Amino acid sequence: MYKRQAHPSEVVLTSGGTEADNLAVQGLYRARRAGDPGRTRIMLTGVEHHAVLDAVAWLAEHEDAEPVLVPVDAEGVVDPAAWEAALAEAPERTALATLMWANNEVGAVQPVTEAARLAAAHDVPLHTDAVQAVGAVEVDFAASGAATLALSGHKVGAPVGVGALLVRRDATLEPAVSYTHLRAH
Secondary structure, three states, X not given: OOOOOOOHHHEEEEOOHHHHHHHHHHHHHHHHHHHOOOOOEEEEEOOOOXXXXXXXXXXXXXXXXXXXXXXEOOOOOEXXXXXXXXXXXXXXXXXXXXXXXXXXXXXXEOOHHHHHHHHHHOOOOEEEEXXXXXXXXXXXXXXXXXXXXXXEHHHHOOOOOOXXXXXOOOOOOOOOOOHHHOOOO
């Protein structure tokens, strides 16, 4: 029996996983900052995909983001106790957390559902890059508790250049590009 894991209104089509990651990280960060300018912390691990690492680095350089690296063990898996401790340090200043569902280099599968539950307890939305996970391990967006989930179509048989960002209906994103700065041609 088919179980819908995301409502159609929660699907934002993108050009791939990188665009989905960028939209999620920048969009969640900006939305949280708009509501509270003191929310500058972004929690992540050092084993994230470069699409997430680069988005966080850009926000740190241009928009005062404070990356908070949570350590992983020898297998590349984040310790939930370390995740909880990082969240508890300054939840009122934390804009978002991001955790790759499955790592493409070492094969580590992260405890995303537990990480999302811990983040939600501190009112922190969680983004997960599930590009490597979708089609390889069971991924249930609705059950995960993640606010956003990035995926890439070519990993599951779609053409290259097709991706999606799943955005929970109660999550708020700001645009990754401000169209007010573009000139009409």
